[in-house]
Amino acid sequence: MHPFDLKTMIFAKHAQHVVLIHFPIALFIIGVFFDFLAQFNRQRLLVAAAYYNLLVAAIVTLPVVVTGILAWQWELDGQKLKGILLMHLVLGCVSSVLICMVWFIHMRARRKQEEVLPGYRLPIEAAAVAIVALTGHLGGFLSGVNGPG
Numbered sequence: 001m002h003p004f005d006l007k008t009m010i011f012a013k014h015a016q017h018v019v020l021i022h023f024p025i026a027l028f029i030i031g032v033f034f035d036f037l038a039q040f041n042r043q044r045l046l047v048a049a050a051y052y053n054l055l056v057a058a059i060v061t062l063p064v065v066v067t068g069i070l071a072w073q074w075e076l077d078g079q080k081l082k083g084i085l086l087m088h089l090v091l092g093c094v095s096s097v098l099i100c101m102v103w104f105i106h107m108r109a110r111r112k113q114e115e116v117l118p119g120y121r122l123p124i125e126a127a128a129v130a131i132v133a134l135t136g137h138l139g140g141f142l143s144g145v146n147g148p149g
Contacts, residue, residue, distance in 0.1 A: 021068075027054070027060065032125045034053060038050055055103055088139055088142055106121075
């Protein structure tokens with residue numbers, strides 16, 4: 001197997017999920033960071049940066065979830081999940097819903113042209129970052145990065 005073989009990179013049964021997952025994680029975390037900064041600095045540019053990072057993160061979660069489910073089907077032939085893999089799947093779905101919910105809160109406030117975003121979003125964003133981080137940590141174990149996999 002050659003490390004730069006395009007066929008292997010594109011058609012590996014799990015490679016797409018492992019590669020794609022980094023985008024929504026990074027976009028979401030930086031979007032939340034911008035939003036927290038905007039909460040205290042009141043800068044419209046930070047609010048816009050947060051919104052667009054959250055928007056793209058929400059969009060990219062869709063192919064990530066699909067490729068994760070496909071990896072499960074291809075790698076394990078759809079076996080019943082248990083242990084870390086089951087927790088990773090459940091937390092991945094919860095993470096995706098939370099990312100979309102945070103974006104929706106921002107989108108709704110933007111559409112209503114509200115000057116101030118609702119304060120309840122900050123604890124939701126903080127909890128979502130924690131769940132995304134835990135999901136990624138479990139995924140690292142599954143891929144062998146964080147330990148036996």
